[in-house]
Amino acid sequence: MLLKTGDWVKGTLREGELIMGYIESLDNPGIVKVTVVTSDNHDIIGKKVSxxxxxxxxxxxxxxxxxxxxxxxxxxxxxxxxEEWFIELSSKLNSMNELVNQS
Known part of the structure; x- marks a missing residue:
């Protein structure tokens, strides 16, 4: 399975913390930099971890x-x-609202 920038992932850090986030970059071969969106270690939420x-x-x-x-x-x-994802999702939401309002 090839990982790429932007993929959403879950994993375990060396100290055993569970994380969920998205790949910010692929550094050296075999190393990924993940922006942590949620974790059982609240101190690393919002930070980048390799x-x-x-x-x-x-x-x-x-x-x-x-x-x-x-x-x-x-x-x-x-x-x-x-921002790109926000615009895409907002467009979907607006389309749904238009369908509801046309009924």
Whole structure:
């Protein structure tokens, strides 16, 4: 399984902390830099950590199907500073709202 920048991953750090986040960059061969979005170690949330690629697992891409999920992901896009994703999600939400208003 090849990892690439932007992939959402989960993994375990050397000290055993569980993390979930996205790959910020691929450094030296076998090393990934992950921006931590959630962790059982609250001190590293929002920070970038370097770890072995073999210690992370790519999360499956999920299809967003309802308004609440999109609103949650919009909040996540804002908290991670991902403008492109925010615009994409906002467009989906606006399309859903237009469909509801046309009924």
């Amino acid at each position: 770890m072995l690629g073999e210690r992370v697992k790519r999360l499956p891409v999920s299809n967003v199907s309802n308004k609440a999920q999109i609103q949650f992901l919009i909040d996540l896009a804002l908290s991670t500073g991902d």
